[in-house]
Amino acid sequence: GYIEGEIRIGGYPKVQETYARISAYCEQTDIHSPMITVEESVMYSAWLRLPTEINKHQRLEFVAEVLQMIELDEIKDALVGIPHASGISPEQRKRLTIAVELVSNPSIIFMDEPTSGLDARAAAIVMRVVKNIVNTKRTIVCTIHQPSIDIFEAFDELILMKRGGQMVYSGELGQHSSRLIEYFEGIPGVPKIKENHNPATWMLEVTSTSVEAQLGIDFALIYKESHLYKRNKEIVKSQSLPAQGSEKLQFSTPFPQNGWEQLKACLWKQHLSYWRSPKYNLARLAFTISSSSFYGALLWQKGQNLCSSVLPFISTQRTIVYRERFARMYSSWAYSVAQVIIEIPYIFLEAVLFLTITYPAVNFYGSAYKVFWYFYTVFCTLLYYKYLGMM
Numbered sequence: 001g002y003i004e005g006e007i008r009i010g011g012y013p014k015v016q017e018t019y020a021r022i023s024a025y026c027e028q029t030d031i032h033s034p035m036i037t038v039e040e041s042v043m044y045s046a047w048l049r050l051p052t053e054i055n056k057h058q059r060l061e062f063v064a065e066v067l068q069m070i071e072l073d074e075i076k077d078a079l080v081g082i083p084h085a086s087g088i089s090p091e092q093r094k095r096l097t098i099a100v101e102l103v104s105n106p107s108i109i110f111m112d113e114p115t116s117g118l119d120a121r122a123a124a125i126v127m128r129v130v131k132n133i134v135n136t137k138r139t140i141v142c143t144i145h146q147p148s149i150d151i152f153e154a155f156d157e158l159i160l161m162k163r164g165g166q167m168v169y170s171g172e173l174g175q176h177s178s179r180l181i182e183y184f185e186g187i188p189g190v191p192k193i194k195e196n197h198n199p200a201t202w203m204l205e206v207t208s209t210s211v212e213a214q215l216g217i218d219f220a221l222i223y224k225e226s227h228l229y230k231r232n233k234e235i236v237k238s239q240s241l242p243a244q245g246s247e248k249l250q251f252s253t254p255f256p257q258n259g260w261e262q263l264k265a266c267l268w269k270q271h272l273s274y275w276r277s278p279k280y281n282l283a284r285l286a287f288t289i290s291s292s293s294f295y296g297a298l299l300w301q302k303g304q305n306l307c308s309s310v311l312p313f314i315s316t317q318r319t320i321v322y323r324e325r326f327a328r329m330y331s332s333w334a335y336s337v338a339q340v341i342i343e344i345p346y347i348f349l350e351a352v353l354f355l356t357i358t359y360p361a362v363n364f365y366g367s368a369y370k371v372f373w374y375f376y377t378v379f380c381t382l383l384y385y386k387y388l389g390m391m
Contacts, residue, residue: 007019008239008240009022009249010242010243010246010248010249011239011240011241011242011243011246012242012248012249015250017251017254017328018249018250018251020326020327020328021104021251021256021328022106022107022108022249023106023107023108023109023110024101024102024104024106024108024109024110024327025101025109025110025111025112025326025327026097026098026101026109026110026111026112026114027097027112027323028112028113028116029319030083030090030093030094030096030097031097031319031320031323032080032093032096032097032100032320033080033269033273033320034079034080034081034082034086034087035079035080035272035273035276035277036079036080036269036272036273036276037076037077037078037079037080038067038072038075038076038077038078038080038088038092038096038099039063039067039076039077040269040272041080041096041099041100042063042066042067042072042096042099042100042103043059043060043063044265044268044269045100045101045103045104045329046059046062046063046066046103046104047059047257047261047265047268048255048256048257048261048262048265048324048329048330049103049104049105049256049327049328049329050062050103050104050105050256051256052256052257052258052261062103062105063103066099066102066103067099069102069129069132069133069136070095070096070098070099070102070129070132071095071125071128071129072092072095072096072099075088075092079276080093080096089122090117090118090122091118091122091123091125091126094114094118094122094126095125095126095129098111098114098126098129098130098133101327102133104327106138107138107139108138108139108140108141109133109138109139109140109141110140110141110142111130111140111141111142111143112142112143113142113143113144113145114126114127114130114142114144115127115144115147115151116145120148123148123151124150124151127150127151127154130142130154131154134156142155146200146201146204147200148198148200149198149199149200152173152177152198152199152200153173153176153177153199155173156172156173157170157171157172157173158170158171158172158173158180160203160207162207162209162219162220163209166220167220167223168207168219168220168223169183169184169203169223169228170223170228170229170232171183171228171232176199177199177200180199180203181193181199181202183226183228184203184206184207187217187219187222188215189215189217190206190211190215191206207219254328254331255328255329255330255331256328256329257330259331259333259334262330262331262334262335263334263337263338265330266330266334266335266337266338266339267338267341267342270338270339270342271342274342274346281346284346284350285349285350285353288350288353288354289353289357291354292353292354292357292358293357295358295362296357296358296361296362297361299358299361299362300361300362300363301361301362301363321335340387343383343386343387344383347379347382347383347386348379350382351375351378351379351382352375354378354382355371355374355375355378359371359374
């Protein structure tokens, strides 16, 4: 198909850099750093996404308010963990995804199937949280498939599309979905909804391809000829023009925080992730000790100049970076520099261990000058392969 039309904000054409600052997007897949806590995840997002006018005290107060609103304050000190392996539950993880986005104080939040993969109880908790957010005068747009009656009637308005992206209905649901039911029951041939039947299920049943073929109608065409469509078109037309005296929304800087704050935030988060991963760090040290011992034994007393290198495994957080970069939390250089800096002390320790074992074992010439350059070479080699592995 073809994507046509344009997106406007306040009547002005959308600029992605500006749009990312006033909107939030909750992905269907909940992507979070596993080795930081729930509160730290929200604090990190607030640090990078709130404007510089908000001081640290105000930021912490807002984080606490969001945690309470999303009902995460009781587990704020729990590590996020790895999905389906450790840490918080899938439902809590979904609420954390919402909290991380909400803390940026957006005007509109998009949610991609917020109840996907959750049981009925967990889905109800998530939707209760969503209603809490709506009560703060924010707009929430959700995509959802076959919701339960309780979840369905939590929404205020509905856009229903058939296969191919054609619109079948767009408007208010009404109390107990009365507006929706009234619209479809007004179409000749459409069966009435049964008592105590889920309006969402009934709606999908009566607008199916088989029913269209049976009745010989096209629900998309009927909608385009309806009074509801004409009214919606007038609303869109009026909202597509800038209000008199208004100005185009724009920001003076490409990111909410300056480069130094971005670097500090990235360093803080990555320091916590590294420090709380003892198995990973011990594995790196064990590999360094074993490999240096092997080379020391292999070249015992040979006194030959041999450049050795180690390419340790590194688990990059690409998906997390993609999400955070998409949300305009920081620039690519801030993350890259933070990643480079955080590796230096660990590589330094590995280089010292490697030198301590291999230098006397191989019986290299024992001058401070040569020891320094041997250390420098090993250090730079380890850095090179570490950074190569990150690319």
